[in-house]
Amino acid sequence: MLFEPLYLGSLLEHFAATKCRMVRLMVIFMKTTIALFTVLTLASAALAAEIGKPAPDFTATDINGKTVKLSDFKGKIVVLESYNSDCPFCNNHYKTGAMQELEKDMAAKGVVWLLVNSVNPKNPSHRTADQAKQEMADKKIVATAWIDDSSGAVGRLYGMKTTPHMYVIDSNGVLVYQGAIDDKPDPMHDPKTAHNYVREAVNAVIAGQPVAVSQTKPYGCGVKYAN
Amino acid sequence: MLVGLFCLAAITAFGANTQVRLILSAAAAKPGDTVWMGLDMKMDPGWHTYWKNPGAAGMATKIEWQLPPGVTAGDIQWPLPEKLPPLDVTTYGYNDEVVLLVPLKLAADLQPGPLELKAKVSWLECKEACLPGKSDVEATLPVGTETRLSGDAATIVSWQSQVPKISDGIAMRAGWESPRSGDLRPLILEASLESSVSPQITRADFFPDASDDFEVQGTTENLVTAPTEIRLRKLVKKFSGDWPGRMGGIIVLESGHTRTGFEVKFALADQAPAGEANPATSEHLPGKSPASESPGQPPETGRRPALPLMLLYAFIGGLILNIMPCVLPVIALKILGFVGEARSEPRHVRKLGLVYAMGVLVSFLVLAAVVIGVKAAGHHAGWGMQFGSPVFVVCLTTLVMLVALNLFGVFEVTLSGRALDAAGGWAAKHGSAGAFFNGVLATALATPCTAPFLSVALGFAFAQSASVILLVFLAVGTGLAAPYVILSWQPTWLKFLPKPGAWMEKFKIAMGFPMLATAVWLFNLAAGSYGKSTLWLGVFLVVVALAAWIFGEFVQRGRTRKGLALAIALILLVGGYAYALESQLHWRHPMAATDTAGSLKESANGIDWQRWTPEAVAQARAEGHPVLVDFTADWCLTCQVNKKTSIEIPSVRAKLKEINAVALLGDYTRFPDNITTELSRFNRAGVPLVLVYPKNPEAQPIVLPEILTPGIVLDALDRTSK
Numbered sequence: 001m002l003f004e005p006l007y008l009g010s011l012l013e014h015f016a017a018t019k020c021r022m023v024r025l026m027v028i029f030m031k032t033t034i035a036l037f038t039v040l041t042l043a044s045a046a047l048a049a050e051i052g053k054p055a056p057d058f059t060a061t062d063i064n065g066k067t068v069k070l071s072d073f074k075g076k077i078v079v080l081e082s083y084n085s086d087c088p089f090c091n092n093h094y095k096t097g098a099m100q101e102l103e104k105d106m107a108a109k110g111v112v113w114l115l116v117n118s119v120n121p122k123n124p125s126h127r128t129a130d131q132a133k134q135e136m137a138d139k140k141i142v143a144t145a146w147i148d149d150s151s152g153a154v155g156r157l158y159g160m161k162t163t164p165h166m167y168v169i170d171s172n173g174v175l176v177y178q179g180a181i182d183d184k185p186d187p188m189h190d191p192k193t194a195h196n197y198v199r200e201a202v203n204a205v206i207a208g209q210p211v212a213v214s215q216t217k218p219y220g221c222g223v224k225y226a227n
Numbered sequence: 228m229l230v231g232l233f234c235l236a237a238i239t240a241f242g243a244n245t246q247v248r249l250i251l252s253a254a255a256a257k258p259g260d261t262v263w264m265g266l267d268m269k270m271d272p273g274w275h276t277y278w279k280n281p282g283a284a285g286m287a288t289k290i291e292w293q294l295p296p297g298v299t300a301g302d303i304q305w306p307l308p309e310k311l312p313p314l315d316v317t318t319y320g321y322n323d324e325v326v327l328l329v330p331l332k333l334a335a336d337l338q339p340g341p342l343e344l345k346a347k348v349s350w351l352e353c354k355e356a357c358l359p360g361k362s363d364v365e366a367t368l369p370v371g372t373e374t375r376l377s378g379d380a381a382t383i384v385s386w387q388s389q390v391p392k393i394s395d396g397i398a399m400r401a402g403w404e405s406p407r408s409g410d411l412r413p414l415i416l417e418a419s420l421e422s423s424v425s426p427q428i429t430r431a432d433f434f435p436d437a438s439d440d441f442e443v444q445g446t447t448e449n450l451v452t453a454p455t456e457i458r459l460r461k462l463v464k465k466f467s468g469d470w471p472g473r474m475g476g477i478i479v480l481e482s483g484h485t486r487t488g489f490e491v492k493f494a495l496a497d498q499a500p501a502g503e504a505n506p507a508t509s510e511h512l513p514g515k516s517p518a519s520e521s522p523g524q525p526p527e528t529g530r531r532p533a534l535p536l537m538l539l540y541a542f543i544g545g546l547i548l549n550i551m552p553c554v555l556p557v558i559a560l561k562i563l564g565f566v567g568e569a570r571s572e573p574r575h576v577r578k579l580g581l582v583y584a585m586g587v588l589v590s591f592l593v594l595a596a597v598v599i600g601v602k603a604a605g606h607h608a609g610w611g612m613q614f615g616s617p618v619f620v621v622c623l624t625t626l627v628m629l630v631a632l633n634l635f636g637v638f639e640v641t642l643s644g645r646a647l648d649a650a651g652g653w654a655a656k657h658g659s660a661g662a663f664f665n666g667v668l669a670t671a672l673a674t675p676c677t678a679p680f681l682s683v684a685l686g687f688a689f690a691q692s693a694s695v696i697l698l699v700f701l702a703v704g705t706g707l708a709a710p711y712v713i714l715s716w717q718p719t720w721l722k723f724l725p726k727p728g729a730w731m732e733k734f735k736i737a738m739g740f741p742m743l744a745t746a747v748w749l750f751n752l753a754a755g756s757y758g759k760s761t762l763w764l765g766v767f768l769v770v771v772a773l774a775a776w777i778f779g780e781f782v783q784r785g786r787t788r789k790g791l792a793l794a795i796a797l798i799l800l801v802g803g804y805a806y807a808l809e810s811q812l813h814w815r816h817p818m819a820a821t822d823t824a825g826s827l828k829e830s831a832n833g834i835d836w837q838r839w840t841p842e843a844v845a846q847a848r849a850e851g852h853p854v855l856v857d858f859t860a861d862w863c864l865t866c867q868v869n870k871k872t873s874i875e876i877p878s879v880r881a882k883l884k885e886i887n888a889v890a891l892l893g894d895y896t897r898f899p900d901n902i903t904t905e906l907s908r909f910n911r912a913g914v915p916l917v918l919v920y921p922k923n924p925e926a927q928p929i930v931l932p933e934i935l936t937p938g939i940v941l942d943a944l945d946r947t948s949k
Contacts, residue, residue, distance in 0.1 A: 223284075
């Protein structure tokens with residue numbers, strides 16, 4: 001306790017003023033160590049998805065076998081979509097074409113769109129890589145990657161509850177929106193007439209404005225996680 | 228007549244896996260009547276539909292009425308739903324069959340004739356996947372001059388009995404357990420139940436009403452489940468707006484396989500309800516928990532711990548305290564005392580033994596008075612709480628250092644300042660004061676430790692009345708003092724001690740070192756409160772030591788200019804105090820506790836400790852992790868020993884990784900209220916307390932004993948998956 005980094009740091013300040021080169025070199029070395037230690041501590045503090053905090057990083061595999069690492073997209077806005085097309089709420093957004101339109105709009109603005117499919121392999125709604133590729137083509141889904149999350153690791157890391165449960169991460173890697181896709185929790189409404197929270201959040205980030213609605217209750221089917 | 232019956236036959240509509248039809252309580256009605264309609268939903272095996280609050284996912288069933296003029300439908304009355312897994316996406320709904328009930332009000336001026344009652348129903352049905360369901364239902368109700376029950380009336384009545392009602396037998400209290408911070412906040416719900424409500428509750432739960440602004444999460448912790456009292460902890464996640472000030476929902480009481488629901492609405496206080504029942508009614512420690520007392524309900528005699536047994540525990544605990552690491556330095560003083568006195572007159576030895584015991588008992592009386600006072604002021608009290616006060620720690624550090632210096636012979640403790648004159652009757656007086664002081668010191672140093680037996684007795688006492696607290700404290704004191712009183716009563720047992728002589732002076736100095744070590748330990752405690760400024764406490768200690776030396780060398784043993792020496796010593800003391808403690812250390816205003824988030828890892832490959840909060844426990848459990856909780860404090864030596872020998876060791880680290888457990892550290896150094904509350908739930912008045920929560924989020928935690936071995940910890944972690 002007495003030797004917490006802060007205390008060491010202020011002690012070092014006293015030594016830093018010295019004329020002896022050896023001591024000054026040692027001070028620089030120790031300061032670097034302390035800085036590194038602090039960074040590591042802060043990094044491990046980023047535990048769960050929380051608005052205004054750095055979004056938890058993850059490494060996953062997409063349906064083409066490619067590795068997808070969230071932190072590789074730093075500098076770009078990232079949208080996460082918890083996806084299960086057998087769920088009528090998701091399906092409603094795709095069969096009306098509203099989701100594809102949103103995805104295209106986002107892609108045009110340079111936004112990275114990641115589909116996260118956490119359906120466990122025992123569930124009939126699970127998709128093998130080939131089925132997923134087929135589905136992506138059939139539905140004309142415009143996404144940077146379809147993440148095979150059948151272990152549920154990414155979904156649970158973010159606390160994804162429903163399909164669709166949406167997340168928007170700004171270009172600094174900070175989570176700025178999580179919750180429902182829009183304000184009509186109904187599997188049979190016309191999504192184009194609803195108030196789309198994801199579009200609003202992304203547009204606000206691009207305009208450099210704060211996100212007005214940063215958190216809503218997600219709606220949809222429960223995510224079919226593996227036990 | 229036949230035609231009428233035919234018209235009554237409701238039309239049954241089919242969803243993919245759910246059949247819905249509309250049923251009526253009446254076969255015929257007259258204007259002004261209220262008729263009950265029921266939307267009967269039959270789900271295929273494995274399929275379910277949802278309650279008015281579907282929970283984390285799903286969708287409530289909707290009914291859109293198309294009714295003729297003069298007929299109005301009321302709100303849906305929802306029968307008690309089931310809580311549906313998985314726990315991280317808890318939903319509320321119905322399996323197999325449900326009848327949603329709706330009152331239908333017929334206007335008094337309604338024209339006779341058949342009424343066409345139509346509705347569009349939409350729902351979500353789920354099994355492994357979800358499907359939307361949609362259907363039109365209708366029924367015909369003849370309106371005439373008489374009221375006649377239909378064949379479905381009995382079905383409707385039986386479903387009506389399953390709709391949760393408001394009950395006078397339930398008195399709700401609710402409040403937030405922690406101040407607002409972040410989006411997740413624990414809520415405590417407490418209800419007093421009249422015996423008519425439920426005779427034998429095995430579990431209680433709360434199903435919240437739906438809200439867009441917040442979600443009451445699925446996991447429920449049953450803190451108290453007594454026949455007349457329940458206490459639940461729920462986690463609330465906020466989405467938008469301020470934290471709610473009111474809430475509504477259903478209190479569900481389970482008794483074996485039967486479940487009863489009661490509709491409740493309540494205001495949320497900023498603090499958790501204090502709890503009318505004794506905190507010791509926790510269900511975790513059957514056999515130790517006294518039943519809650521309430522008028523008209525005889526206390527369960529078999530479960531109430533007897534006061535005599537607790538006093539015995541307190542006594543044994545006090546005895547064991549003598550060999551706990553906290554008190555060991557004082558033993559050095561006692562040994563010295565015995566050697567010095569062993570050959571004296573037996574009467575004198577006995578007297579010193581008793582005076583020592585008096586010192587201990589008076590200190591315990593003071594402690595008990597403080598605890599009673601703190602409790603009366605409405606605060607939490609706990610064993611060793613004075614160590615949470617930095618001011619106390621500074622005083623004790625200084626005192627213990629002076630004792631060490633005294634043992635080193637830097638100065639003498641005398642009342643007259645003439646140590647070498649000590650002789651005859653005066654020596655007896657000196658001895659008495661010393662023995663009394665030893666007793667006080669032993670108590671002061673004993674409090675950061677708890678020992679086996681002691682924690683049970685104290686945990687019991689802290690929840691009791693003032694007189695019981697007093698009795699238990701005195702029993703602990705008696706136990707602490709007992710060995711010395713007995714030894715002084717039987718001086719023949721001291722014959723093995725060597726004869727007094729020159730070696731005593733050397734032994735005395737040697738014994739100064741354990742005392743010095745204690746001072747270092749206390750200094751390190753103070754560092755926790757003052758941070759880098761603790762340096763000034765060190766400076767102050769050196770100045771005090773210098774003053775003590777000047778006092779001993781030039782005032783007590785000096786021959787000339789004693790007045791000047793005394794003045795210098797006093798100036799040093801006052802100056803050191805004013806400069807180092809007051810103007811530099813600001814010792815009466817220590818830094819506020821800093822709550823650093825994130826890992827509390829002690830070394831690179833150490834256990835990845837996270838800060839303990841009730842939310843952290845609930846969240847980890849909801850995510851399906853076993854949880855290890857270590858309540859500890861810097862001043863708790865038993866805790867430190869436990870950690871070194873049995874927790875922060877490679878085998879436990881590996882086990883934690885293997886079972887994917889979350890490790891939470893509760894730091895009791897500064898006596899935070901939420902940990903005091905948690906300790907009292909487990910009938911403890913102090914640390915150490917180590918808990919292991921099994922993987923199953925509904926299972927009760929395993930409470931580990933005060934003194935751990937690696938085997939105990941590993942065994943408990945092994946049991947988490949069962």
